[in-house]
Amino acid sequence: xxxxxxxxxxxxxxxxxxxxxxxxxxxxxxxxxxxxxxxxxxxxxxxxxxxxxxxxxxxxxxxxxxxxxxxxxxxxxxxxxxxxxxxxxxxxxxxxxxxxxxxxxxxxxxxxxxxxxxxxxxxxxxxxxxxxxxxxxxxxxxxxxxxxxxxxxxxxxxxxxxxxxxxxxxxxxxxxxxxxxxxxxxxxxxxxxxxxxxxxxxxxxxxxxxxxxxxxxxxxxxxxxxxxxxxxxxxxxxxxxxxxxxxxxxxxxxxxxxxxxxxxxxxxxxxxxxxxxxxxxxxxxxxxxxxxxxxxxxxxxxxxxxxxxxxxxxxxxxxxxxxxxxxxxxxxxxxxxxxxxxxxxxxxxxxxxxxxxxxxxxxxxxxxxxxxxxxxxxxxxxxxxxxxxxxxxx
Numbered sequence: 001x002x003x004x005x006x007x008x009x010x011x012x013x014x015x016x017x018x019x020x021x022x023x024x025x026x027x028x029x030x031x032x033x034x035x036x037x038x039x040x041x042x043x044x045x046x047x048x049x050x051x052x053x054x055x056x057x058x059x060x061x062x063x064x065x066x067x068x069x070x071x072x073x074x075x076x077x078x079x080x081x082x083x084x085x086x087x088x089x090x091x092x093x094x095x096x097x098x099x100x101x102x103x104x105x106x107x108x109x110x111x112x113x114x115x116x117x118x119x120x121x122x123x124x125x126x127x128x129x130x131x132x133x134x135x136x137x138x139x140x141x142x143x144x145x146x147x148x149x150x151x152x153x154x155x156x157x158x159x160x161x162x163x164x165x166x167x168x169x170x171x172x173x174x175x176x177x178x179x180x181x182x183x184x185x186x187x188x189x190x191x192x193x194x195x196x197x198x199x200x201x202x203x204x205x206x207x208x209x210x211x212x213x214x215x216x217x218x219x220x221x222x223x224x225x226x227x228x229x230x231x232x233x234x235x236x237x238x239x240x241x242x243x244x245x246x247x248x249x250x251x252x253x254x255x256x257x258x259x260x261x262x263x264x265x266x267x268x269x270x271x272x273x274x275x276x277x278x279x280x281x282x283x284x285x286x287x288x289x290x291x292x293x294x295x296x297x298x299x300x301x302x303x304x305x306x307x308x309x310x311x312x313x314x315x316x317x318x319x320x321x322x323x324x325x326x327x328x329x330x331x332x333x334x335x336x337x338x339x340x341x342x343x344x345x346x347x348x349x350x351x352x353x354x355x356x357x358x359x360x361x362x363x364x365x366x367x368x369x370x371x372x373x374x375x376x377x378x379x380x381x382x383x384x385x386x387x388x389x390x391x392x393x394x
Contacts, residue, residue: 022083044057054180146294198212243261309330
């Protein structure tokens with residue numbers, strides 16, 4: 001198929017579904033998309049008569065689905081006969097339009113599974129944990145709620161990402177590939193030495209949200225209210241991602257605003273800029289702040305744990321319960337200055353000379369590398385003398 005998408009096409013309807021027929025006896029479906037990437041971007045996905053079969057966005061121009069294996073981002077399974085659809089999202093279309101080609105092959109013979117990418121050497125052991133006291137039988141765990149793998153536009157396999165996060169000193173990591181759940185079976189496939197939380201970044205041109213938990217695929221084509229309902233119905237959690245994040249800032253309407261928000265992301269490159277805190281205050285008065293590196297590959301975004309989210313929970317496998325209860329804190333990294341709530345007190349670690357900002361706006365200089373300070377109701381934070389945010393605490 002050859003065609004042309006105009007800017008009017010994009011404005012009329014961003015997501016297009018191109019039908020094709022899969023005959024009985026098909027063992028492999030392969031789709032190839034061609035267009036001039038120097039002039040525009042068309043995202044790619046797939047649905048079968050049974051429903052969602054995968055999404056790779058702009059990360060790939062080709063995918064294959066067989067009974068036993070599929071291109072990362074897509075779900076393996078028998079290619080059932082009937083009407084399938086190639087999903088094309090007109091992400092960037094120039095004023096003069098964009099030509100494209102689409103080639104669909106239905107083969108009666110499944111090609112051999114491509115060799116798995118090398119996992120590489122282990123990233124190293126987890127460094128010693130910081131000396132943080134338990135709170136009424138609960139423990140503070142360090143983690144990251146936003147990271148990507150080869151199952152969307154990341155550069156590492158699940159195993160490589162887990163090894164890197166473990167070596168950074170994290171106890172848990174949410175793997176949140178874009179608009180897909182093809183990575184979920186890989187999270188528990190081996191003991192990675194770190195708790196991996198299934199997630200997905202529901203991604204549109206007008207905002208991104210992470211849904212955490214084994215909740216099934218969330219349909220990004222539906223209004224954002226349906227994402228919230230899906231997460232709650234399936235026992236998961238949803239967070240608003242990088243709400244001030246450049247061209248992926250949150251612009252979608254919502255009837256009921258989720259309480260969890262990625263207030264701190266690696267895109268907060270100058271933390272003297274108080275807009276993320278102002279956004280959180282305006283979003284709702286009881287925001288549960290989390291942080292996410294949005295890691296894709298080395299040299300891009302922050303490393304896993306930059307920032308680090310700390311959650312007070314029974315164990316690393318129950319961190320989502322801790323988030324639901326609002327027991328969170330965020331620091332610039334696993335070893336960065338830290339502010340944690342211990343009942344009616346705050347523990348400020350490695351924060352000598354920083355300024356504690358209380359909910360009422362009053363300020364106090366922190367003395368010593370391990371200071372206990374009285375806590376008030378509401379969020380606290382640590383800042384430098386020139387108002388650079390160093391740590392947040394619920």
